[in-house]
Amino acid sequence: MMSVYKIYIFLLTYFFLFPVSSYSYGLRFKGSNYSIDKRTSYRVFDKKVPVYNDYFDVQFDMALYPAVEIGYIVDIRGDYNEQAFNLFFDIRGEDVLFRLNQEGKSVLIALPVNKEDMTKNHWFKVKIAFDLKHNEVTLKIHNREKTRSGVYLSNSFKPSIVFGRSEHIIDIPSFAINSLSVNGDKKYIFPLNEAEGESVYDSVGKSYGKVENPEWLINEAFHWKKEYIFSSSSEAGSCYDENNSIIYYFNRDSIFSYNIENGSYEVKKTNGSCPMKLFLASGFFDSVNEKLYVYEVYHEPPYDNNPSIVSLDLKTLEWKIEGMHHLDMQLHHHDSYYDVQNGSYTIFGGFGNMYYSNRFYNLRTGVRDSSLNLKWNEITGLSGDRICPRYFSSVGYSPENNSIYIFGGMGNETGEHIVGKRYLHDLYRVNLKDNQINKLWELNGEPNIVPAHGMTILADSVFYVLQYRESVSRSHLHLYKFSINDGIYNVLGDSIPIISDKIRTNAHLYYNERRKRFFATVQETLDDISSTFTIYSLLYPPVSYSTYEKVKSRNNLPYTLIGGALGIVCVFGLGYIIRNKRKPKKYLNEESCIDELKSSKSVVKKEIEEKEARRTNAVYIFGNFTVYDNKGRDISYMFSLQIKQCFFLILYYSSFEGISSKELSDRLWPDKPKDKVKNSRGVALNHLRSLLNELDGIMLVYEKGFFRFVLSDTFYCDYLRCMELISNKLENPFREEFIKIISRGKFMTFLDNPLFDHFKDDVECKLEVVILEQMRSAFNNNDYHMTINFAKSEFNIDPINEEALSCCIKSYFNLKRENLAIVEYQRFMAEYLKGTGEEYPRPFTDFWC
Incomplete structure (x- = not known):
């Protein structure tokens, strides 16, 4: 048995030597648009300031925000008044001008950098270097660098470094920093990965700095931020101008616009009413001609002689009839993509007239019929795998391989609604070069959820979609990240509420490269006429709940250390109890036996109450399947039907030697070809392992050809406890x-x-x-x-x-x-x-x- 003292050494090692995992998201500064006492101030070395000899530099990544105010970024000063430097930021037309000043004396370096080039990827690098030995100061911004010689610098420098508001500076812009380091003969790295609080830790978890009025960016990578809400009392639609980063929400008489880069919005009346009766009010934006196209693929009588396609010129705000051609059925919740270069708009799927569709239709804004009207043309000649009829699917376009991807939805093989519908969790690629359709994968046993419009493909290997339970009145949208190759996915960020009672309710997902943010729009209607339109944003890359909680736990490091110290005290206490247990017991009289029995019963009752109230590391199988992670959060929605089945099978057989790979495969994928079973099993088990990382006291192991769970008292399952009580x-x-x-x-x-x-x-x-x-x-x-x-x-x-x-x-x-x-x-x-x-x-x- 491990001695008490060995346990003591282990606890010391665990609590004090093991660093916390690092994630870098950054710190945003509240600028001059806030009152002075609300502006952000970050002192890098709050307690003990290091001393540098010969050389040191300050490096960090920086991002600018839509506000146009100018101001100071950082103040660096030594023990002497003449050794005070600050970095000032200004906007000069297309350039951003940075000036490194020697406070009260002169501008040492003025460095203009092209704004568009610098902010292309949102973050850009900044370096301020002090060569104390040669009296030189260097400023590097993005890909430009300048050095100033002849600056008097003492050989020893004790830098007080303050970002944002300080005792000497109050005019600061809106900006953010991350990945901060101070380098020289002593090196300090500050990921700035905190989620709350005023303490700032280095990369190994030691507290060095302090920040006032912080805005920790990881919160914006987990919580969807409500940007703006519009509303319309009549039928309305929406679309996105990707080139100019503007989201439009329109009805027959007005157009609302929201600029997602600077947060500005406008509401304008159109010149006259839209000549087309709006129903679904689907639309897309032609950024080349600055036209908003609105269409209805189908009109019920008496509106069947109405236009089917109209446009709104954003320069003149005048409506124009563009086409009269209707399709033979309504297409609720069809999806689409727009090829800006070719002016080509394609739609797929949809539901109407008691049928599901799997057809592709296309119109090109520059191609018209003999009457100079736009016309829907069905895309034929597609070969390869058949896509079954569906609606509520999500479509995305990848210019890298000139292909569109179609994911999920609801439908069936026949297309007839009367046959019934099933939820689809599959991915198809349509190669537009040779019109070849390939089914990439299908996930079985997933929950009954559907994707929203707007698949976002940010690389050849992954895509993002919003998914929700459309069959629930008050549902929630969750962001999913899928692997294009095999369908492995993660659920990221918090959720967005959506009232999905009406079929005209819809949601879209967009991504803005310059702001490094996802944007979600949710249009909700309670009467199929009026609607509200809400815009949300989420910082990229988004984080999962487990990552977010790990980052938050860094702020509890002092409490963890206290807990570790208490744990050590408990270990010594345990050793004392063990030693005393070995001493012979005194005989108890009858009265004390009765008291002990009563006490024992009260302890048992207390234990039962605690177990019944347990809401952490717990799985409930009676009634609704429910899982609470180690933070008490209900993560049941992360378990698909197939993962629930996999979990139960392994749990059931863990009472024996476990379940073999073959038996697990035969039960979960009985009709699947053997060559595909292994991949499906691997995907399911990897997903299950990922989810179990959220719980303490349960671990999936594979030994001697069998899968089983290794459990500890930390973990609770009502089924296991029930069997224990029955036995x-x-x-x-x-x-x-x-x-x-x-x-x-x-x-x-x-x-x-x-x-x-x-x-x-x-x-x-x-x-x-x-x-x-x-x-x-x-x-x-x-x-x-x-x-x-x-x-x-x-x-x-x-x-x-x-x-x-x-x-x-x-x-x-x-x-x-x-x-x-x-x-x-x-x-x-x-x-x-x-x-x-x-x-x-x-x-x-x-x-x-």
């Missing part, structure tokens, strides 16, 4: 814990696959024996409330068990709740008719007379 004879107070577990609902109600029926039968057979036995015991002991609880739990297993009905009704009568007895009897009759096809023969009076 021991139930006694008070454990009976209360048992009834609370089974009262959550039916066992594994979330798994309807017949392959899992024998697992359910096995568990329910064990449960039923105990439930009926406990129900009888409770009834005989006049514990009518407990009798009713057990009877209702029995109905989860056998909805037409007459013994349970009898005990339940008689208990209600004994409790003077005759009305509830009648309700229970009526429920039972309905279940009996549903299960047997016959009327229940016994009258109500049989149970209470």
